[in-house]
Amino acid sequence: MATPAGSFKTDKDFIINILENFVVPDEGVQALLEEKNIFWANDARHQTFKITSDKLFSENPEDLPDREIFIKLYREAGSPADGLEIHVEEDSFYPENDYHIAAGLAKRILNEFKASWDEFSPLPPLFKPGFDEEDSDEIFVNRLFQKTILRDNEISGLIIDKITNWDPERLAVMDMLLLKMAVVELTEFPSIPVKVTLNEYIDLAKAYSTPKSGQFVNGVLDKVVASLNEQGKITKSGRGLIE
Numbered sequence: 001m002a003t004p005a006g007s008f009k010t011d012k013d014f015i016i017n018i019l020e021n022f023v024v025p026d027e028g029v030q031a032l033l034e035e036k037n038i039f040w041a042n043d044a045r046h047q048t049f050k051i052t053s054d055k056l057f058s059e060n061p062e063d064l065p066d067r068e069i070f071i072k073l074y075r076e077a078g079s080p081a082d083g084l085e086i087h088v089e090e091d092s093f094y095p096e097n098d099y100h101i102a103a104g105l106a107k108r109i110l111n112e113f114k115a116s117w118d119e120f121s122p123l124p125p126l127f128k129p130g131f132d133e134e135d136s137d138e139i140f141v142n143r144l145f146q147k148t149i150l151r152d153n154e155i156s157g158l159i160i161d162k163i164t165n166w167d168p169e170r171l172a173v174m175d176m177l178l179l180k181m182a183v184v185e186l187t188e189f190p191s192i193p194v195k196v197t198l199n200e201y202i203d204l205a206k207a208y209s210t211p212k213s214g215q216f217v218n219g220v221l222d223k224v225v226a227s228l229n230e231q232g233k234i235t236k237s238g239r240g241l242i243e
Contacts, residue, residue, distance in 0.1 A: 144189075
């Protein structure tokens with residue numbers, strides 16, 4: 001798809017025409033908006049046209065490639081000043097998570113877009129592809145999930161044994177879940193350094209659990225790591241050996 005040769009106004013009108021007459025009315029787009037209960041789409045649509053008119057073409061040369069036009073349009077629409085993230089916050093329990101994942105995927109699709117694509121062309125994969133099993137996000141997530149469930153009783157016993165002055169029944173559910181996942185990552189993924197795992201789950205506890213959860217998870221994991229090392233159950237290789 002190429003913009004018609006002509007004036008700045010011609011190019012601007014061309015982009016607005018694509019959005020107004022092809023993207024927004026598309027049955028697939030509308031079905032997704034309805035399925036995901038995205039009711040702010042019309043507001044975002046009008047904001048997109050405003051950005052196109054007021055900002056985008058006032059700064060770009062006439063020969064700007066189509067892909068770059070849409071990428072800049074996306075960046076402008078997604079900037080804090082233009083409020084797209086605010087719309088997402090109204091519909092999502094953890095907006096910072098959902099928004100940035102979706103924004104990253106949208107950016108990747110725009111960057112990989114080919115002129116030969118049509119409405120039947122497959123989109124890029126949701127997960128980052130890896131060179132092997134250790135690098136694949138999808139394999140990592142599935143394996144972490146499965147192992148956490150399969151080893152639930154074993155890991156629960158290990159964690160409860162290391163908790164002092166705490167009633168296991170009164171632990172925050174999220175704290176216990178994160179501790180179990182951390183143990184699985186420590187023992188099942190040799191290429192992930194111990195320090196990386198510890199920092200990751202402490203940060204997750206701070207973000208998704210109680211105000212004191214980061215400190216609690218940190219203390220329990222220190223004891224768990226010491227115990228697992230004594231038993232020889234933490235084996236690292238390659239990148240996992242990095243301190």
